[in-house]
């Protein structure tokens with residue numbers, strides 16, 4: 438069937454949800470540049486932009502340390518939260534689960550940080566017809582004590598938009614097994630869990646994570662056939678971040694990406710950006726990439742977006758709203774009503 442509209446145009450118009458977006462990594466490039474220009478002790482070019490050219494897994498993490506140096510103070514956190522949500526709304530993302538580790542700045546506590554993010558989320562979501570929830574991240578490089586504290590703070594704001602807990606950070610640092618008590622506590626408190634997994638070859642830990650059965654996994658790149666068959670039989674949804682995996686050199690290109698295998702197996706997957714600022718992508722672009730690379734038709738892209746809703750940590754009522762918004766978009770997307 439011929440389409441008047443380009444694949445990119447269709448993917449932008451398609452209502453989408455985003456379930457794997459780190460607040461700091463989703464920062465606008467122009468905001469990064471502005472924060473850099475404001476810095477008194479800057480010298481030479483922004484190292485962040487330089488780091489964008491030379492990519493491997495560890496240089497991707499060194500970029501984040503540059504961002505953390507620039508993103509200091511709650512006024513900046515407030516600003517980037519609003520901008521990131523605005524950017525998602527502009528490309529017809531109707532629901533986002535943002536994630537962030539909680540930081541304390543000067544005389545401001547981690548709870549202050551959480552409150553600023555939640556307030557900015559609420560206010561911006563109301564302006565842009567988008568729903569936003571938060572996942573509090575546990576950085577695997579930090580201590581169990583820090584992880585426990587993060588869960589306790591999440592508990593204090595549970596009914597104000599915090600819906601889950603994420604395990605993230607440089608996968609060569611720290612161990613899942615050592616932080617597991619904090620994740621168990623989060624589970625007891627009623628939080629849904631999503632864990633970054635198999636970003637590097639670490640089959641032993643990936644096995645432990647599968648045994649733990651979190652509600653979702655992030656990435657799941659380096660898996661043996663045995664681990665994959667366990668994942669498929671457990672049906673744990675996977676947040677797929679193709680551009681992030683390519684730019685951090687976890688895979689050669691879109692064609693070799695495990696999206697293809699997971700999709701053919703009808704495994705629940707969600708297309709996500711991970712860090713849309715750092716990796717210069719958007720959810721729409723991730724849909725275009727799979728449409729192009731794996732020859733998915735428009736109905737298939739629509740179904741992929743629709744089925745992602747089931748994997749979200751939103752309330753059942755909200756999920757029903759997202760499905761309705763998707764159904765209502767079919768005519769303007771040029772799809773037949775069914």
Ligand SMILES: [Zn+2]
Pocket residue numbers: 457459605633655711
């Ligand atoms: Zn991530």
